[in-house]
Amino acid sequence: MPTASTPQAQAPPRALPRARAATVALTALAPAAWGTTYVVTTELLPPGHPLFAGLMRALPAGLLGLALTRVLPRGDWWWKAAVLGALNIGALFPLLFLAAERLPGGVAATLSAAQPLLVAALAIAVLGDRPTAWRWTWGVLGVAGVGLVVLGPAARLDTVGVLAGLGGTAAMAAGVVLTKNWGRPAGVGPLTLAGWQLTAGGLLLLPLTLAVEGVPRIDAGAAAGYLWLGSMGGLIAYTLWFRGIAALPVGASAPLVLLSPLVAAVIGTVMGESLSLPQTLGFVLALAAMLAAQLDPPKNRRGRRTAR
Template sequence: MQKLVNAATALAPISWGTTYIVTSELLPAGHPMFAGLLRALPAGLIALVLTRKLPHGLWWAKAAALGVLNIGLFFPLLFIAAERLPGGVAATLGASQPVVVAALAVVLLGERPSGWKLGWGVVGLIGVGLVVLGPNAGFDLVGIVAGLGGAVSMAFGVTLTKRWGRPAGVSPTAFAGWQLTAGGLVLLPLTFLVEGAPPAIDLPAVAGYLWLGLVGGLAAYVLWFRGIATMPVTSVAVLALLSPIVAALLGVLVLGQTLNPVQLLGFALALAAIVAGQLPGKPLAVSKEGAVR
């Protein structure tokens, strides 16, 4: 059963790997916050209508905080990075998330530091870098800050989701709906203040927004939050490496890009990190003085 949950959780970052090609090929340029808004708020409201379950007590504040970290802040940073950087550079910055989560798990969850998890997180980051970074990769300062900021925001969101858990009697769909709605409500006024009037939307853009909202938003986050509840948080974070790998594969299959031997080596390293990251490993020994050794 747990293997099925792991496999289902992996579908979330696989769907997120389509974000780069959908953004560049289907969506109107220059409106990253609008894209984040349409990805979050409609999907969140659909989930609330379906489940008819609202937060209670402290969960209003917790759901709002998680919604900002996982959705309201992460989405616009993701789209800014996707628009201002080549998909490979943006994906590599996002692949730093497992390393950040490994550190936050020690601080926020009280887990013993795991050299296994941290090491494979670094291997995965290197592998993704080999796959997607090339000699013509562009480096835009705003895009780089957005990419790193998105990785850190999502890492905090994932770790706090694990720390707080999910209220009893609340389904993954309702839990995802809370966060998507909260993040979308944060984005609603900011989008119009920063970007002004919505862009003109043609049929390809409609298809892109529907895909990102229903598949990459609602369905993916339901699976993602269910996985966080049952899997070690570092194992979930390593699965996020699937996103840039899928983005690179789509570049080959859809855009006619090619992979050289170095990129194929990167694929092997990234896939090895994803598999190894699901294994428990051995925590680092800690001395009586508190030093890791």
């Protein structure tokens, strides 16, 4: 038994129960799908139309969700769905596409990897949830790992692109925390919530898109890109994401977004890019940070959680 002058030994983090592990795996499919956004944007979509790209990703998918569920918001959920749709969709999508157009994928990915830290900070103010030193540490290491994977000496910084990336990251971080805080109305499933938010965000983008950008020329490749982003990257991904946010602690769901830049890096290797030794180490570090965040913090022998 440790004395007052000796440090207390710590047990290793506890393993995930099977049900929670399955929830984590399903939730992780969402950021994995979002990791394809950069390559789809640069390879298939017409350049210079971030608002239109956001609109096509959101509104058709949202209307399909409403058609499938046939449930509309009630009471204060009209304004809550509008706020969440503005943050998670209306602000995030165009800023994401703008950052993808103006920044190298590595810089944009590193900015998005900071989201778990923003979520942790907002959770203190909104949810009264104080993340442990365990989660703070792995959050920082996750950003560092992503930075090693995607940032190179020739990384080009564009002021508008950086601001767009940070703005999109902050908007989604706020959306994650508010989604966790407000939950879902009784009897409303994640597909319905996804449909509400995608529709609200799409309706917000519609007049802006028509006034600022108009409609670009859409070829077969662009049509396929919009279809992928609206289905797997839109309605399906957000349904899984909102289901996961409701079921998992906010400190466990937020780090899953690290999968997005890691999937983008894997796609790059498939397209002929190679990973250096520092990039490989960064990949392993980011993956370890994401997995470690899913575990409960270690306990000392007296059963108390450490470093809250």
